[in-house]
Amino acid sequence: MKELFTITEIKEAKSLLGRDFQPQLKAETVALEQALGRINYDDILATEQVPNFSRSTKDGYAVRARDTFGASESLPGLLTLGEEILMGVPTSFPLGPGQASYIPTGGMLPEGADAVLMIEYADHLSDEELLVLKEVARGENVTLKGDDVQVGDLLIPRGKRLRPQEMGLLASQGIVTVTVRERIRVGILSTGNELIEAGYVPSLGQIRDVNSYILRAEVERAGASPTIYPIARDEYDHLYGLVSQAFSENHMVLISGGSSVGTRDFCLKVLTDLTGKDPLFHGIPLKPGKPALGASLDGKVLLGLPGHPVSARTVYDVLVKPLLQTEEENDWKNMVEGILVRNVVSETGRDDHIKVQVRKEKGEILVYPLLGVSGIVSLMTEGDGEMVIPKGTEGFEQGKRVQVILYG
Amino acid sequence: MKELFTITEIKEAKSLLGRDFQPQLKAETVALEQALGRINYDDILATEQVPNFSRSTKDGYAVRARDTFGASESLPGLLTLGEEILMGVPTSFPLGPGQASYIPTGGMLPEGADAVLMIEYADHLSDEELLVLKEVARGENVTLKGDDVQVGDLLIPRGKRLRPQEMGLLASQGIVTVTVRERIRVGILSTGNELIEAGYVPSLGQIRDVNSYILRAEVERAGASPTIYPIARDEYDHLYGLVSQAFSENHMVLISGGSSVGTRDFCLKVLTDLTGKDPLFHGIPLKPGKPALGASLDGKVLLGLPGHPVSARTVYDVLVKPLLQTEEENDWKNMVEGILVRNVVSETGRDDHIKVQVRKEKGEILVYPLLGVSGIVSLMTEGDGEMVIPKGTEGFEQGKRVQVILYG
Numbered sequence: 001m002k003e004l005f006t007i008t009e010i011k012e013a014k015s016l017l018g019r020d021f022q023p024q025l026k027a028e029t030v031a032l033e034q035a036l037g038r039i040n041y042d043d044i045l046a047t048e049q050v051p052n053f054s055r056s057t058k059d060g061y062a063v064r065a066r067d068t069f070g071a072s073e074s075l076p077g078l079l080t081l082g083e084e085i086l087m088g089v090p091t092s093f094p095l096g097p098g099q100a101s102y103i104p105t106g107g108m109l110p111e112g113a114d115a116v117l118m119i120e121y122a123d124h125l126s127d128e129e130l131l132v133l134k135e136v137a138r139g140e141n142v143t144l145k146g147d148d149v150q151v152g153d154l155l156i157p158r159g160k161r162l163r164p165q166e167m168g169l170l171a172s173q174g175i176v177t178v179t180v181r182e183r184i185r186v187g188i189l190s191t192g193n194e195l196i197e198a199g200y201v202p203s204l205g206q207i208r209d210v211n212s213y214i215l216r217a218e219v220e221r222a223g224a225s226p227t228i229y230p231i232a233r234d235e236y237d238h239l240y241g242l243v244s245q246a247f248s249e250n251h252m253v254l255i256s257g258g259s260s261v262g263t264r265d266f267c268l269k270v271l272t273d274l275t276g277k278d279p280l281f282h283g284i285p286l287k288p289g290k291p292a293l294g295a296s297l298d299g300k301v302l303l304g305l306p307g308h309p310v311s312a313r314t315v316y317d318v319l320v321k322p323l324l325q326t327e328e329e330n331d332w333k334n335m336v337e338g339i340l341v342r343n344v345v346s347e348t349g350r351d352d353h354i355k356v357q358v359r360k361e362k363g364e365i366l367v368y369p370l371l372g373v374s375g376i377v378s379l380m381t382e383g384d385g386e387m388v389i390p391k392g393t394e395g396f397e398q399g400k401r402v403q404v405i406l407y408g
Numbered sequence: 409m410k411e412l413f414t415i416t417e418i419k420e421a422k423s424l425l426g427r428d429f430q431p432q433l434k435a436e437t438v439a440l441e442q443a444l445g446r447i448n449y450d451d452i453l454a455t456e457q458v459p460n461f462s463r464s465t466k467d468g469y470a471v472r473a474r475d476t477f478g479a480s481e482s483l484p485g486l487l488t489l490g491e492e493i494l495m496g497v498p499t500s501f502p503l504g505p506g507q508a509s510y511i512p513t514g515g516m517l518p519e520g521a522d523a524v525l526m527i528e529y530a531d532h533l534s535d536e537e538l539l540v541l542k543e544v545a546r547g548e549n550v551t552l553k554g555d556d557v558q559v560g561d562l563l564i565p566r567g568k569r570l571r572p573q574e575m576g577l578l579a580s581q582g583i584v585t586v587t588v589r590e591r592i593r594v595g596i597l598s599t600g601n602e603l604i605e606a607g608y609v610p611s612l613g614q615i616r617d618v619n620s621y622i623l624r625a626e627v628e629r630a631g632a633s634p635t636i637y638p639i640a641r642d643e644y645d646h647l648y649g650l651v652s653q654a655f656s657e658n659h660m661v662l663i664s665g666g667s668s669v670g671t672r673d674f675c676l677k678v679l680t681d682l683t684g685k686d687p688l689f690h691g692i693p694l695k696p697g698k699p700a701l702g703a704s705l706d707g708k709v710l711l712g713l714p715g716h717p718v719s720a721r722t723v724y725d726v727l728v729k730p731l732l733q734t735e736e737e738n739d740w741k742n743m744v745e746g747i748l749v750r751n752v753v754s755e756t757g758r759d760d761h762i763k764v765q766v767r768k769e770k771g772e773i774l775v776y777p778l779l780g781v782s783g784i785v786s787l788m789t790e791g792d793g794e795m796v797i798p799k800g801t802e803g804f805e806q807g808k809r810v811q812v813i814l815y816g
Contacts, residue, residue, distance in 0.1 A: 032606070036625045053612055057716070087642060088602030090612035106602050106665075106715060108613040163815065164625035165791075168717050171606035171621040194496035194514050198440070198579035204461055204498035205516040213579040217444045217572035234495060257514075307514060308465070309576050337745040337773070365745070383573075407571065 008281035010351055010391075013294060013319060016280040017303075020296035021323050023251035025181040032170055037223050038180035039326060040160045046153040048173055049146040053090075054109040058141040061100040061122055061130060062113035065138040077132035078125070085110065100130050109142060116141035149173070161223070161326050184324055186219045187246030188212055189229040191239055191267065192257040192307060197231065210309045211256040218316055219254075222324040236266045243270050243302070251300050254320065257307030267304045271295040275302070285350035285391055286318060294319070314353050317386070317405070336385070338365035340402045344387075345395035355383035356404055367402055383407065416689035418759055418799075421702060421727060424688040425711075428704035429731050431659035433589040440578055445631050446588035447734060448568045454561040456581055457554035461498075462517040466549040469508040469530055469538060470521035473546040485540035486533070493518065508538050517550060524549035557581070569631065569734050592732055594627045595654030596620055597637040599647055599675065600665040600715060605639065618717045619664040626724055627662075630732040644674045651678050651710070659708050662728065665715030675712045679703040683710070693758035693799055694726060702727070722761050725794070725813065744793070746773035748810045752795075753803035763791035764812055775810055791815065 008016075027041045056062065062085060071077035079100040085091050085107045095101055095112035103109070103116060118141060121134035149155070155173065156166055162178065170178060188211075195209045196202055212228050219226040229246050232239040232255075246253045255267055271279055275297040284292050292315045293304030303320060305312040322330050338358055346352040355370040370383055385406040389396060396402060416424075435449045464470065470493060479485035487508040493499050493515045503509055503520035511517070511524060526549060529542040557563070563581065564574055570586070578586060596619075603617045604610055620636050627634035637654050640647040640663075654661045663675055679687055683705040690701050700723045701712030711728060713720040730738050746766055754760040763778040778791055793814040797804060804810060 032621060033624060036628055051615060052610060055615075087600060088613055106600065106615065164622045164629065164721070165815065167625045168618045168622040168721075171618045172616055172717075174606055174609060174616060176607045192495060192514065198582055199584045201582065202460060205496055207459060207463075207514065208580055208582060210576045210579045213440060214572045214576035216441060217575045220444055221572065309580075313572070313576075335773075336743055365743075407573065 008284055010284050010286055010318065013281045013284050013292070014322065017294055017296070017301055017319060017323060020280065020299070021252070021301045022299035023184060024299060025184065025251075027179050028182050029177055029179050032167060032176045032178055035162050035170075035178045035180060036164070036167065038162055038178070038183075039223070040156050040158055040162060040166075041179040041181050042158045043154055044156045044170070044175070044178075046149045046151055046155050046173060047175075048149075049151055050149040050172055051143055051145060051147070054145045055143050056103045056105060056107045056109060056116045056141060057143055058116050058118045059105050060103060060116045060118040060141060062095055062103040062107075062109055063100045063115055063117050063132075063136065064095065064097060064113060065115040065136055065140065067098055067100075068115075068117060068132050068135040071132040071135045073133045076123070077135075079130045079132055081124075081128050081130050100132075114138045114142070159326055161329065183223065183225040184252060185225050185227065185250040186215075186324075187227050187229060187250035187253040188215045188219070188256075189232055189242055189246055189253070190256050190307075191232040191234065193234045195231045195257070211305070211307070211312050214309055214313060215254055215256065215305075215316065218313070218321070219324070222321060224252075224324045234266065236269065239266050240270045240273065244274055247274060247297075247300065247302065252320075252323065253300075253302040254305060254316075255302065256305040256312045267293060271302055271304065284315075284319075286314065286353065292319060314386070318351075318353075336365060336404050336406055337401055338367040338404060340367050340369070340387075340396055340398055340400045342369065342398045343395060344369050344371070344389065346389040346393060348392050348394055351391050352389040353386045354389060356385060356387050357382065358384045358404055358406075367404055416692055418692050418694055418726065421689045421692050421700070422730060425702055425704070425709055425727060425731060428688065428707070429660070429709045430707035431592060432707060433592065433659075435587050436590050437585055437587050440575060440584045440586055443570050443578075443586045443588060444572070444575065446570055446586070446591075447631070448564050448566055448570060448574075449587040449589050450566045451562055452564045452578070452583070452586075454557045454559055454563050454581060455583075456557070457559055458557040458580055459551055459553060459555070462553045463551050464511045464513060464515050464517060464524045464549060465551055466524050466526045467513050468511060468524045468526045468549060470503055470511040470515075470517055471508050471523055471525050471540075471544065472503065472505060472521060473523040473544055473548070475506055475508075476523070476525060476540050476543040479540040479543045481541045484531070485543075487538045487540055489532075489536050489538050508540075522546045522550070567734055569737065591631065591633040592660060593633050593635065593658040594623075594732075595635050595637060595658035595661045596623045596627070596664075597640055597650055597654060597661070598664050598715075599640040599642065601642045603639045603665070619713070619715070619720050622717055622721060623662055623664065623713075623724065626721070626729070627732070630729060632660075632732050642674065644677065647674050648678045648681065652682055655682060655705075655708065655710060660728075660731065661708075661710040662713060662724075663710065664713040664720045675701060679710055679712065692723075692727075694722065694761065700727060722794070726759075726761075744773060744812050744814055745809055746775040746812060748775050748777070748795075748804055748806055748808045750777065750806045751803065752777050752779070752797065754797040754801060756800050756802055759799050760797040761794045762797060764793060764795050765790065766792045766812055766814075775812055 082099040082101040085103040087104045091108045091110040095110040115136045117136050123131040190209045190211050196206050198208045216226040232242045275295045280294040282293050295302045305315045357368040359366050385404040387402050490507040490509040493511040495512045499516040499518040503518040523544045531539040598617045604614050606616045624634040640650045683703045688702040692700050703710045713723045765776040767774050793812040795810050
């Protein structure tokens with residue numbers, strides 16, 4: 001058996017890509033309501049303390065905690081009712097010893113008060129007198145000034161993707177515009193004389209270009225900005241022209257098809273000529289997806305993906321997606337652990353990505369491997385995610401707890 | 409202790425909302441590249457078989473499988489080389505007995521051929537003769553016509569959210585426009601005299617409206633369409649006017665603040681008057697988030713959420729998000745299972761949502777509960793998700809495998 005390309009370890013391929021992918025991403029300032037899913041450009045520090053006044057967290061009565069000590073339902077305490085505190089109005093009067101003032105949730109604690117007695121534990125004896133049915137501790141039902149955020153606190157570190165929670169945190173500081181990284185631009189092109197655009201009817205021997213749609217959607221979902229280029233014919237000059245255009249206009253180029261060992265395979269030569277050096281890797285021990293190709297130049301990367309949609313997506317998930325994600329996202333997210341419902345065998349020489357369905361049954365998460373012919377588009381849409389049987393492992397036994405990477 | 413509202417079970421509240429939320433969503437036709445994340449309006453059936461010709465899945469030689477029987481490296485078979493098959497060109501010649509034709513990956517199998525011998529297992533003896541180093545079975549390295557999809561197959565069921573995989577499947581059928589449900593429109597408003605818009609500087613006693621930003625982002629992320637209304641003052645007429653406007657313009661209305669038991673709480677009265685009936689529930693056994701309020705009319709729902717951002721998000725996650733998600737998404741997604749690193753106690757009378765951080769350490773997923781004061785905005789952004797200690801449970805012990813609902 002002829003070995004036509006070198007097999008680089010997947011880890012090594014990932015680390016080479018990670019090392020060389022250093023795109024120069026500019027800063028962009030956007031309105032907070034447009035910032036969802038964007039990546040924070042620089043550390044954002046707090047400019048205000050939160051809350052900026054001590055607030056009640058309950059509907060009840062502002063009190064001095066010590067005035068309630070020992071109070072209980074059987075032995076209630078007695079306080080004098082002072083002025084009512086209004087929501088959204090600064091409280092100017094101080095609370096004297098032995099006094100209580102009605103305070104709504106979010107109301108500003110008066111000077112002298114240090115706790116709030118919940119409405120449920122108080123009884124009006126008269127308009128001026130309040131029975132205290134429970135003692136409260138200092139600070140109870142109160143958020144103190146600055147409790148949440150102090151000036152200068154790191155609110156959001158650089159490189160973090162902004163979620164709804166971060167929107168809230170920034171709004172609480174009055175920050176309504178945010179500086180984010182420009183989106184990573186990804187050029188996508190498919191190669192192959194047999195490919196036609198999806199809107200056309202294929203003649204015999206032709207097939208529609210499916211990968212452009214899949215990769216565009218994946219890239220978009222990862223928060224990056226995809227551009228689709230025309231389908232490249234299996235001709236060196238045509239492919240070279242399109243790849244170099246895509247390279248100059250993007251931070252990353254994904255070429256699908258053209259990386260398997262065929263006589264009309266020019267992808268390797270185009271990438272070698274364009275970057276002026278050997279590719280980072282050519283072939284990885286991954287099933288499906290072995291004939292993946294990686295190259296780099298000037299902080300940008302170019303990837304050759306297999307032509308088959310199922311394989312192309314596996315290579316996308318393993319090699320491309322991590323480059324578009326934040327460090328945090330690369331760690332553990334989009335995983336689920338479940339119980340494998342039957343034995344699965346695997347060849348030991350490579351990482352084996354097995355498509356699975358995940359079902360919750362009687363409170364248990366069950367993992368059903370979809371064992372079918374590689375190359376079935378419908379198989380791809382029926383899977384919920386993938387389970388990886390690592391290189392050097394002969395398979396997994398029924399009942400094993402396995403981790404599934406969800407497609408999302 | 410006075411019980412000021414009825415506590416509805418969370419399951420019951422969810423089921424009442426699910427029963428009554430029946431928005432009339434129109435059909436919208438969009439280009440396939442705009443359809444990511446949209447929900448499929450109707451069943452889509454296959455109009456073409458896939459592939460529409462039998463294809464090779466490998467670079468190699470089209471053969472009749474029976475001609476290779478018994479061939480091995482030590483005892484190779486011999487075949488006559490026929491015409492080469494070109495990519496993207498219909499193969500018109502038949503393959504005769506004893507013949508082999510070079511075929512690239514994706515190439516069209518000639519009539520008579522039923523398998524492909526991989527290039528690695530063949531050796532050119534001359535321009536006309538090929539040594540076969542391995543036998544192949546019928547169908548090996550071949551995807552037969554219609555193997556993937558038959559005409560009339562259900563491609564994508566109604567109500568499914570379209571992911572990159574579905575884009576690929578539709579493109580493979582030449583379907584480049586899709587009919588999707590219009591986005592669910594969600595009106596969002598905050599109530600409270602103490603609230604000001606986030607861009608302003610609060611006076612003493614005022615706080616910025618944070619919930620509008622959080623809920624807008626959550627709704628957007630769920631694939632629905634949010635509209636923010638002005639902040640409602642704690643006055644019946646003002647609140648009624650805004651809520652009824654939002655109700656007429658949207659399928660769902662989220663009102664935050666104003667649902668706790670305060671003397672200026674008009675939300676309950678507004679919802680009762682607007683719908684002409686008692687609310688579906690008022691108060692649910694959930695921490696944080698107890699004072700949630702739900703009402704319905706004409707297939708639309710209105711929800712009162714707590715004013716505190718952390719509590720409002722918990723109620724959003726538990727009651728609102730399921731209404732915006734597809735059935736599939738409501739089952740098990742966005743969960744992760746990990747090992748709890750310390751004991752957590754809980755009151756038994758309600759579902760207790762504990763914010764946690766999830767970390768992967770030495771291959772194990774560890775769950776760190778964030779036990780802090782409820783009401784810390786920064787706590788919200790530090791959490792990766794929530795662990796739920798169900799009603800009736802006193803807590804979880806260190807080492808327990810717990811499931812975490814990820815914020816995503």
